[in-house]
Amino acid sequence: xxxxxxxxxxxxxxxxxxxxxxxxxxxxxxxxxxxxxxxxxxxxxxxxxxxxxxxxxxxxxxxxxxxxxxxxxxxxxxxxxxxxxxxxxxxxxxxxxxxxxxxxxxxxxxxxxxxxxxxxxxxxxxxxxxxxxxxxxxxxxxxxxxxxxxxxxxxxxxxxxxxxxxxxxxxxxxxxxxxxxxxxxxxxxxxxxxxxxxxxxxxxxxxxxxxxxxxxxxxxxxxxxxxxxxxxxxxxxxxxxxxxxxxxxxxxxxxxxxxxxxxxxxxxxxxxxxxxxxxxxxxxxxxxxxxxxxxxxxxxxxxxxxxxxxxxxxxxxxxxxxxxxxxxxxxxxxxxxxxxxxxxxxxxxxxxxxxxxxxxxxxxxxxxxxxxxxxxxxxxxxxxxxxxxxxxxxxxxxxxxxxxxxxxxxxxxxxxxxxxxxxxxxxxxxxxxxxxxxxxxxxxxxxxxxxxxxxxxxxxxxxxxxx
Numbered sequence: 001x002x003x004x005x006x007x008x009x010x011x012x013x014x015x016x017x018x019x020x021x022x023x024x025x026x027x028x029x030x031x032x033x034x035x036x037x038x039x040x041x042x043x044x045x046x047x048x049x050x051x052x053x054x055x056x057x058x059x060x061x062x063x064x065x066x067x068x069x070x071x072x073x074x075x076x077x078x079x080x081x082x083x084x085x086x087x088x089x090x091x092x093x094x095x096x097x098x099x100x101x102x103x104x105x106x107x108x109x110x111x112x113x114x115x116x117x118x119x120x121x122x123x124x125x126x127x128x129x130x131x132x133x134x135x136x137x138x139x140x141x142x143x144x145x146x147x148x149x150x151x152x153x154x155x156x157x158x159x160x161x162x163x164x165x166x167x168x169x170x171x172x173x174x175x176x177x178x179x180x181x182x183x184x185x186x187x188x189x190x191x192x193x194x195x196x197x198x199x200x201x202x203x204x205x206x207x208x209x210x211x212x213x214x215x216x217x218x219x220x221x222x223x224x225x226x227x228x229x230x231x232x233x234x235x236x237x238x239x240x241x242x243x244x245x246x247x248x249x250x251x252x253x254x255x256x257x258x259x260x261x262x263x264x265x266x267x268x269x270x271x272x273x274x275x276x277x278x279x280x281x282x283x284x285x286x287x288x289x290x291x292x293x294x295x296x297x298x299x300x301x302x303x304x305x306x307x308x309x310x311x312x313x314x315x316x317x318x319x320x321x322x323x324x325x326x327x328x329x330x331x332x333x334x335x336x337x338x339x340x341x342x343x344x345x346x347x348x349x350x351x352x353x354x355x356x357x358x359x360x361x362x363x364x365x366x367x368x369x370x371x372x373x374x375x376x377x378x379x380x381x382x383x384x385x386x387x388x389x390x391x392x393x394x395x396x397x398x399x400x401x402x403x404x405x406x407x408x409x410x411x412x413x414x415x416x417x418x419x420x421x422x423x424x425x426x427x428x429x430x431x432x433x434x435x436x437x438x439x440x441x442x443x444x445x446x447x448x449x450x451x452x453x454x455x456x457x458x459x460x461x462x463x464x465x466x467x
Contacts, residue, residue: 006169007031010161013170017181020195022309023158027184030335033315035168040315042266044275047255049285050263053241055353059229066228071120072208073227074297075111076193077215078339079104079136080129080157080183084324086365087403091132093215094139095404097362097371098378103215104136108143110382114222117381122222123148123207125198126215127189129157131178151205155196160184162322162332171322171332179323186291187313187337194304203297210300212293212339218371219360220292221383227294229352236299237349239265239340240292242359244282247393251288252340253279254351263351264344265289269316269336287351289340290359303345311345313337357385365407366394369424373415392421392438400429416454430454 007028014024083092093103101109111124124146128136133156140146140153147153159181161170173179184191189212193199202210209227213220220240230238241254252267271279278284303311316336323329343349362368370376370391377387401407410431417437418424424438428446433456440462446452454460 004031004035004168006163006167007035010163010170013161014159017159019158019160020191022191022195023160023184023188025308026188026191026310027160027335029310029312030315030337031163031168034163034317034333034335038315038317040270040317041272042255042264042270042314043272044278046258047264047266048258050254050256050287050351053254053287053351053353056226056229056355059352061225061228061232063228065232066224067118067120069209069227069231070114070118070122070222070224072206072231073120073222074123074125074202074207074210075222076125076127076189076210076212077107078186078189078213078291079126079154079215080132081214081216082129082131083404085363085402086368086407087405091128091136091215092362093132094135095362095368097218097368098384102139103218103362104139105143106218106378106382106384107215108140108146110218110221112143112146113381118222118224120222120224121148123151123202123205125152125202126154127157127192128154129183130159148205151201152196152198155192155198157183157192158188158195160335162320162334165319165331165333168333171330173322173329176323182334183336185316185336186339187311187341189339190300190304190311190313190342191309194301194309199297199301199304203301208297210293210295210297212295214291214361216363217290217292217359217361218384219358220290221358221381223358226352226354230294230296233350235348235350236296236303236346237343238294239343239349239351240290240294240354240358241287241351242290242354242356244286244288246282248288249280249282252338253285253288254343255285257344262344263349264314265338265340267316267338269318270314287353290354291340292354292358293340293342299346311342313341313345357383360384364396365401365404366396368407369394369396369411369415370418373418375418375421388419392418393423394418395423395425397427397429401426428452433458436460 081092318334321329376384413434421438425443429451442460443464
């Protein structure tokens, strides 16, 4: 292991902040790679597209075996995100989605419905960050009976120092010391669940499997059929995939490594510029990775124990500025790994293609507007599902709709009706009144910077409107 001054300083900083030793060991592993010049790139000529994964609707799953598998399954949600890209400074999962209910409220509803319907205990466990923990646990406290006796409601994602690009030393930022730190990416979940004791707690309580997904994906409801398929497969690890469309060109995909035939994950940050046309070609790489995972907890524990918590996931080197809002602040590296990259660590890991209804992430206010609208309905199991044949495409001008404060100010009465919409494109500043409906393809355009108002009760039917 390197004895570089930058690493020694980073290790000391992490110890002083109470970061666990396994997390320091993992950081040190990746620091060595970074120092050696690793970029984390996965070149197109080293992989083959994945073209023939199993499809859930084509596999046989015994109903009794499915119920038995779900009874041994824990639900783990990644809840460390602040929604900073949407102007938020608290857990994104606390953002209202439907009728005042937040992501977290709806997730609890999904779990509690599945418990009533199946009799499974289905413990709900969040992986929080140091910025999301207090608010999220306070929100969970309002839901009686959500905690399974003897099991924690969360564990904490680790943190690590941002490193100056010039010199690879921990950055110092006295104006806001919190900005000196970053999460190590979702791949940290493996180190965090082991070091926190939550993995052992789940195993000791008799749980064998985990269904893992992002808290902003309300499609990933507890599913006995997938649990039964996964248990019968004997695989240590499985990823849920969906067929790619033109709207999914930025999402990570699985591929087969030519050198050994192993399934691997490739994200945007791991793709060389000259290979981006392959990455974004939905016909060349026809399935995208949903970040919905299934783990065999016993095999996960064995792998982590054998490797000293260092799974050796591929490095993702992210270049940022120390203050994301100040592009003149110093450039830093954030060392990250992807949770889904663990597919290459486990021999026998597999994947399955599921319905698009299991992938409903909210990354922008475009996504949020559609989910808040009548294009989706909240069903009995707590899932949001399409109420129409195809979700409308929404493209809101980021100058006026990117942050939640700006977005809510322009939709003060909630989302317009989108049930009959094909697409809604807004360029410029437009505010919507009550009971507005969109039909067909609608474009609202204004370049003069003035605010325009859509009156109460307006039906916009296949129009291009200039402000």
